[in-house]
Each structure stands twice: as structure tokens, then as C-alpha cells.
Amino acid sequence: MTHIHPLTAMLKRGSDILMASIGILITLPLLPIIALAIKLDSPGPVFFKQMRIGRSLPDRTLMFNMIKFRTMVCNAESVTGAVWASKQDPRITRVGRFLRKTRLDEIPQFINVLMGDMSMIGPRPERPGFYQSLEDAIPFFADRTYGLMPGITGLAQVKQGYDTCINDVRSKVGYDHAYCLSMSSLKAWVKMDLYIIFATLSVMFNGRGQ
Known part of the structure; x- marks a missing residue:
């Protein structure tokens, strides 16, 4: 973590815990409504867990189970395996499309933040199924999470949105x-985080998620 100021790292973790706790309290009344909508819209569980790549350390790369509200039909990749999401992806449910546009599907990730798997703001957590090919194709791809936890939102996420192909990821690496x-x-960190927070709120309220 030589590129991260020690005080910044300490304050960032403190702000993560504070913002995630506030986020849970604010969104608590929405949870039963979202859960009911998901159950009525399509069969399957309310929550969806998926293995993601976490922080890179000098001797290893951490992995964790990311928690989200389910936005796709069950077993969406049982036949195809890991594939990129598309703008008109038929696997996404009606409720799931709304949750993605407003980023409400990411509310359960507050738990990941409190557990220390994620940060509120940081690089997008990538899927292991794509990781090796992305590392081979994009210079310095793995370095983007060195000593830094992936985030629920981030500069790349608000500037570009969801990834649909390898070129999307390539352009995001510069933001990361x-x-x-x-x-x-x-x-610089405080200025950057404030910009990302307000940009994220704009994405949510204007429904510009995918």
C-alpha cells in the first residue's frame, strides 16, 4: 500500500463503516418491498451471491462472495457459463432491470463493506471467470486493486457503467x-470521493444504471 497515504487508508476504512451503517439504516424500509417484488416477479431466491476478486496483496489475491439482490432469472449461466451482460439482456427480470437502473440491487453489498471485503468506493470487483483473460489482454489490469478493496461504486462505474465487453474494461482501467x-x-482523496458520491446519486436518481 505504498501508494496510499496511511492516514487516508485509516480514514477511508472509517468512512466505509460509517457510510455502510447509515446506508443500511436508510434503506431498511425498502428491503421487504424489494424482496416481495423480486419474489412476485420470478421464481427463485431474493439474494444472489457470486465469487469476486478482492484486494491484491504482495503474496496473494483475496476472493469473497459478493451479495446482491437477484436481478436475473435463476441459473442464468447454467448453459453458457460466465458471459458479459448486454444492454437488452433477456436474462434480466422486469424488477431486476429497475433495480439495476437505480443501483438498488447493490444495497446488500453494505454487508460486504462491514465485513471488510469491499469499500464503498473503489475499483469494480471482477469475476474470476474473466480475470485471467483480462489480465492477459490489459496491461496493469491486476495493479488496479493492489492494496485497495473493490468498491460498490467508483470513478470507473460512474463514468462508464456496467461492462459489456473487454474494451469496456480496458477503458475503465485508467479510471481505476x-x-x-x-x-x-x-x-485529493476527499475531493475524489465527494465527486464519486454525488455522481453515484445522480446515476441512481436519473436511472442511468444498466
Whole structure:
């Protein structure tokens, strides 16, 4: 974590715990409504867990189960395996499309933040099924999470949205590295995080998610 100022790292974790706790309290009344809507819209569980790549350390890369509200039909990849989502993906349910557009599907990830698997803001957590091919195809791809936990939202997420192909990920890597560089200075980090927070709220209220 040599590129991250120690005070910034400490304050970032503290702000993660505070914001995730507030997020859970604010969204608590929505949880039963979202859960009921998901159950009425399509058969299957309310929550969806998926293995993701976490923080990269000098001797290993961490992995964790990311929790989301289910937005696709059950067993969506049972035949195809891991594939990119598309803008008009037929696997996405009606309720799931609304949850994605408003980013409400990501509310359960507050639990991942409190558990220390994720940060509120950081690089997008990638899927293991795509990771090796992305690392081979994109220079410095793995470095984007060195010493840094992936985030629920981030500079790349608000600038570009969901990934639909490898070129989307390639253009996001520059945003991820820009965010990492901002953490070398406390002032730059605060400025960057405030920008991302307001940009994320804009995405949610304008339904610009995918």
C-alpha cells in the first residue's frame, strides 16, 4: 500500500463503516418491498451471491462472495457459463432491470463493506471467470486493486457503467488507476470521493444504471 497515504487508508476504512451503517439504516424500509417484488416477479431466491476478486496483496489475491439482490432469472449461466451482460439482456427480470437502473440491487453489498471485503468506493470487483483473460489482454489490469478493496461504486462505474465487453474494461482501467493515485494525498482523496458520491446519486436518481 505504498501508494496510499496511511492516514487516508485509516480514514477511508472509517468512512466505509460509517457510510455502510447509515446506508443500511436508510434503506431498511425498502428491503421487504424489494424482496416481495423480486419474489412476485420470478421464481427463485431474493439474494444472489457470486465469487469476486478482492484486494491484491504482495503474496496473494483475496476472493469473497459478493451479495446482491437477484436481478436475473435463476441459473442464468447454467448453459453458457460466465458471459458479459448486454444492454437488452433477456436474462434480466422486469424488477431486476429497475433495480439495476437505480443501483438498488447493490444495497446488500453494505454487508460486504462491514465485513471488510469491499469499500464503498473503489475499483469494480471482477469475476474470476474473466480475470485471467483480462489480465492477459490489459496491461496493469491486476495493479488496479493492489492494496485497495473493490468498491460498490467508483470513478470507473460512474463514468462508464456496467461492462459489456473487454474494451469496456480496458477503458475503465485508467479510471481505476486515477482513483488509486488520488489516495496518495488526503486532500485529493476527499475531493475524489465527494465527486464519486454525488455522481453515484445522480446515476441512481436519473436511472442511468444498466
